[in-house]
Amino acid sequence: MLSKPEANEYAPYYKxxxxxxxxxxxxxILDIQQKETMSMLKDLRDEMGQFRYAPEKWTIKEVIGHITDTERIMCYRLLCIARGEQEMLAGYHEDEYVKRGKFNRFSLLELLHHQSLVRQNTILLLSSLDEEALLQCGKANGSEMTARAIGYIIAGHEMHHRRLIKERYLGSDNFQGKDE
Structure with missing residues (x-):
């Protein structure tokens, strides 16, 4: 069982x-979490995925695309660090990725399917690593982190955005509910 990383295994930003x-x-947790996200959104009509709770904020579809892209990037970092990479791994510009991802052209179910497949890959990778690999330390986006910490960052990142979807999107007075 993977234990939580120590605070010195990741940058304060990820705390x-x-x-x-x-x-x-x-x-x-990763498996259950993905199922919960799917359950929360799968019954929304596709046009509801275009909802923004405020101007200039991402749509629900863009949030799902962002979660998926971030997990892909973090999983790459996890693999590199677990394998002993010592070069600095690049950061990324999340707003530009969302803009260029053009996630609103996909159906909500397609985006959730992509997210599910990426999550399955993350679980397979993490389950294949031994303790030595999980405790490997590398550098990404200007800071040091362990492979183990990245697994927790992936889970925490999805939890963060799922909470925002519940509160700011589905909980908005302007959201046209799925039961209409």
């Missing part, structure tokens, strides 16, 4: 994500 993750088996 909120890591702290979002409950105690327990990370692989099970």
């Amino acid at each position: 909120g994500y890591v702290n979002n993750v409950p105690d327990g088996d990370l692989l099970q």
Whole structure:
């Protein structure tokens, strides 16, 4: 079972994500989490995926695309660091990725399917790593982190955005509910 990383295994920026993750088996948490996200959004009509809670904010579809892109990037970092890469791994510009991802052209179910496949890959990669690989330290986006910490960052990042979807999107007075 993967245990939570120590604070010195990741940059302070990621503390909120890591702290979002409950105690327990990370692989099970990742699996359950993806199912919860799917359950929360699968019954929305596709046009509801275009909802923005405020001007200039991402749509629900763009948030799902962002979660998926970020997990892809983090999983790449996790693989590189677990394999002993010592070069600095690049950061990325999330707003530009969302803009160029053009996620609104996909159906909500397509985006959730992509997210599910990426999550399955993340779980497979994490489950294949031994403790030595998980504790490998590398550099990404200007800071040091362990492979283990990245697994927790992935889980915490999705939890963060799922909370925002519930509160700011689905909970908005302007959201046309799925039961209409």
